[in-house]
Amino acid sequence: MLEFFKNLFAPSTSSSTAKERLRLVLMTDHISLAPEMIEQLKRDLVEVISRYVEVDLQKIDVSFEQQDHALAMLANIPIISVGRPTAEPPKPLETPSAAAPTAAMKSGGDVTPLPKRKRRRRASTAQASV
Amino acid sequence: MHEPVAQPTTEVLAAPTAPRGRAIVVTSGKGGVGKTTTTANIGHALARRGATVALVDADIGLRNLDLVLGLEQRVRYHVLDVLEEKISLDDALVRDKHSPTLCLLAAAQAREKDDVDETKMKALIDQLRERFDYVIIDSPAGIEQGFKNAVIGASEAIVVCTPEVSAVRDVDRVIGLLGNAFRPQLIVNRLRPALVKKGKMLSVEDVNAILRLPLLGVIGDEPEIIITTNRGMPIALQDEGATAAAYRAIAARIAGEDVAAPTVEVKDSFMDRLGSFFGGRR
Numbered sequence: 001m002l003e004f005f006k007n008l009f010a011p012s013t014s015s016s017t018a019k020e021r022l023r024l025v026l027m028t029d030h031i032s033l034a035p036e037m038i039e040q041l042k043r044d045l046v047e048v049i050s051r052y053v054e055v056d057l058q059k060i061d062v063s064f065e066q067q068d069h070a071l072a073m074l075a076n077i078p079i080i081s082v083g084r085p086t087a088e089p090p091k092p093l094e095t096p097s098a099a100a101p102t103a104a105m106k107s108g109g110d111v112t113p114l115p116k117r118k119r120r121r122r123a124s125t126a127q128a129s130v
Numbered sequence: 131m132h133e134p135v136a137q138p139t140t141e142v143l144a145a146p147t148a149p150r151g152r153a154i155v156v157t158s159g160k161g162g163v164g165k166t167t168t169t170a171n172i173g174h175a176l177a178r179r180g181a182t183v184a185l186v187d188a189d190i191g192l193r194n195l196d197l198v199l200g201l202e203q204r205v206r207y208h209v210l211d212v213l214e215e216k217i218s219l220d221d222a223l224v225r226d227k228h229s230p231t232l233c234l235l236a237a238a239q240a241r242e243k244d245d246v247d248e249t250k251m252k253a254l255i256d257q258l259r260e261r262f263d264y265v266i267i268d269s270p271a272g273i274e275q276g277f278k279n280a281v282i283g284a285s286e287a288i289v290v291c292t293p294e295v296s297a298v299r300d301v302d303r304v305i306g307l308l309g310n311a312f313r314p315q316l317i318v319n320r321l322r323p324a325l326v327k328k329g330k331m332l333s334v335e336d337v338n339a340i341l342r343l344p345l346l347g348v349i350g351d352e353p354e355i356i357i358t359t360n361r362g363m364p365i366a367l368q369d370e371g372a373t374a375a376a377y378r379a380i381a382a383r384i385a386g387e388d389v390a391a392p393t394v395e396v397k398d399s400f401m402d403r404l405g406s407f408f409g410g411r412r
């Protein structure tokens with residue numbers, strides 16, 4: 001209890017400042033040292049977002065910025081088009097663990113989410129042009 | 131055990147193979163944190179256990195290990211003489227004055243790191259591993275060619291880190307370069323427990339919360355280390371004292387013994403206490 005109040009009112013120690021600064025700088029270091037990981041992250045991000053809307057692949061910008069006590073990822077992803085809402089809402093991303101039971105329920109149908117979504121979008125585009 | 135280091139690894143260095151003895155590189159990225167001091171003391175501590183030990187100074191151009199060991203008068207040839215086949219390995223190895231099973235292969239002073247042929251360096255370390263239980267390689271600071279030369283023949287790594295932000299950052303980088311193949315273990319050097327207690331220095335736990343390595347040992351910031359270095363008689367040669375005991379514990383752990391967790395006692399000096407009485411957290 002006493003410790004709690006002590007910590008509450010005491011100015012932060014230089015070692016805790018050191019710890020915090022190290023934590024942040026190492027995150028930045030690790031990101032700058034892993035350009036392939038960041039590229040993969042961008043690809044995955046685009047893949048997920050493309051399930052819902054059509055994005056401009058050429059203009060995607062992902063960057064990292066140090067904010068007060070955290071490192072923030074800033075993603076600017078221009079959207080080209082959004083399909084007309086249908087009765088069936090867009091299916092959320094299926095995690096590998098969630099995908100298994102779904103597959104069982106659907107009597108072994110193709111449950112890979114990405115191609116399905118593409119098919120639906122093409123269908124709706126066709127509808128619009130009629 | 132500890133979980134793998136959560137950071138990108140750029141494994142520029144080849145995975146080690148396994149002849150007889152163990153080749154351990156002592157490295158840190160940052161300069162002046164105590165690599166050479168650690169190498170000399172671990173060497174003596176291992177030799178004291180009866181093991182045969184070869185210490186290799188891979189800091190080409192900035193030779194120091196001979197001085198720390200007090201062997202500078204005995205050095206006549208160096209590692210490059212052997213690599214360039216000007217001299218036999220036997221002739222280049224300098225036997226220690228105090229530990230009969232300890233030998234030194236000195237660095238070349240008047241040469242540059244780029245003069246070293248990595249393939250030949252690896253072959254030389256392999257050759258030493260056939261003859262010694264332990265080959266301990268003192269790496270230069272940095273992560274360039276000199277570091278690569280020091281690491282090329284090693285099968286394991288010891289990273290030395292002081293409780294300072296810049297040292298921790300550099301060690302983090304080195305761990306990334308080493309990858310998991312070298313199973314790096316950590317020695318925290320120059321710890322000042324009284325400062326840690328007052329929140330003025332990173333603790334061993336703080337350092338290792340970031341680095342996440344198996345902790346091999348903790349060495350305090352000891353004036354006695356400077357004195358023993360002046361004399362060329364590494365502190366691990368002493369029978370008494372906490373620091374010598376700490377190096378012996380490190381040697382035991384390297385040898386695979388399950389020694390109690392490393393600690394460094396708090397030596398609250400009068401001035402330290404005075405300082406905290408007048409209250410300053412800084």
Ligand SMILES: Nc1ncnc2c1ncn2[C@@H]1O[C@H](COP(=O)(O)OP(=O)(O)OP(=O)(O)O)[C@@H](O)[C@H]1O
Pocket residue numbers: 158160161162163164165166167168189194269270271319320321349350351352353355356359
């Ligand atoms: N635990 C310690 N307590 C007090 N002094 C120490 C300690 N460890 C090392 N030193 C001192 O710090 C200085 C640097 O040590 P050392 O030469 O071993 O570092 P290094 O990492 O090998 O440096 P370099 O990167 O230049 O090769 C020396 O003067 C040494 O005596």
Ligand SMILES: [Mg+2]
Pocket residue numbers: 165166167189194268269270
């Ligand atoms: Mg050195």
